Amino acid sequence: MGHQVSDHTVGKLLRGLGYRLQANRKTREGSDHPDRDRQFEHIDQTARTAIAAGQPVISVDTKKKELVGTYKAIGREYEPGGRPVEVNTHDFPDKKLGKAVPYGIYDLAGNEAFVSVGISADTAQFSVASIRAWWQHLGRERYPDATQLTITADCGGSNGNRTRLFKVELQQLADDTGL
Numbered sequence: 429m430g431h432q433v434s435d436h437t438v439g440k441l442l443r444g445l446g447y448r449l450q451a452n453r454k455t456r457e458g459s460d461h462p463d464r465d466r467q468f469e470h471i472d473q474t475a476r477t478a479i480a481a482g483q484p485v486i487s488v489d490t491k492k493k494e495l496v497g498t499y500k501a502i503g504r505e506y507e508p509g510g511r512p513v514e515v516n517t518h519d520f521p522d523k524k525l526g527k528a529v530p531y532g533i534y535d536l537a538g539n540e541a542f543v544s545v546g547i548s549a550d551t552a553q554f555s556v557a558s559i560r561a562w563w564q565h566l567g568r569e570r571y572p573d574a575t576q577l578t579i580t581a582d583c584g585g586s587n588g589n590r591t592r593l594f595k596v597e598l599q600q601l602a603d604d605t606g607l
Contacts, residue, residue, distance in 0.1 A: 471580060478578045479537045484571045485578040488559060491530040495521055496547070531558040535566070542566055556597035563605060577607040 461467070475485045498515045507513060521527060529546040531554060542565070544558035559579065568574070579598075601607070 475536060475578060475580065478576065482571070482573060483576050483578065484567055484574055485536045485580070486559070486562065486567075487534045487536060487580045488555065489532050489582055490555070491532055491543075493527045493529050495519060496525040496528050529554065531555060533558060533562040535562075535570070538566075538570060540566070552591055552593035552597050555594060556601055559598075560601055560604075563601075563607075568605075574607060577602075577605075 478485045498513075500515045500519070505513075526547050531544045531546065533542045533544070534540075535542070542558075542562045544554075544561050546554045546558075559577075563577070567577075
């Protein structure tokens with residue numbers, strides 16, 4: 429028959445041997461593409477050249493989807509004593525409200541961000557609609573003489589370089605704006 433050892437005893441033994449409870453640490457890099465540095469240098473030079481010519485350069489990215497409704501949020505805010513904001517006990521998505529999909533557009537030269545929030549999935553149409561909204565609300569006023577629009581993207585999800593619909597939507601934007 430074996431002996432039963434409590435978790436407390438095992439922990440004590442491990443600590444005696446120099447072990448400590450530790451969280452993972454992100455330190456390992458995956459292998460890089462052999463041309464990675466040249467790719468980023470090309471992107472940087474392309475953006476710098478466009479900005480120097482007074483042309484808009486934006487960086488686009490979909491942000492973390494968020495549940496819409498009365499859910500617990502990280503952080504705190506001041507409320508009257510003893511009256512915290514009441515929220516749902518579980519974070520199950522509300523089928524009627526869905527999720528909010530924030531899509532960020534950062535104007536490199538203007539050092540300003542623009543966020544569109546959709547309520548459906550992260551799609552190529554939504555990505556380009558967000559870029560179009562940025563152009564209509566901020567871009568064309570800030571860059572009235574623009575003839576081109578340089579866009580950097582992480583190529584994930586809706587703005588992937590293999591997503592045919594993203595390319596079609598971008599071409600439609602180019603046709604509509606003349607950029």
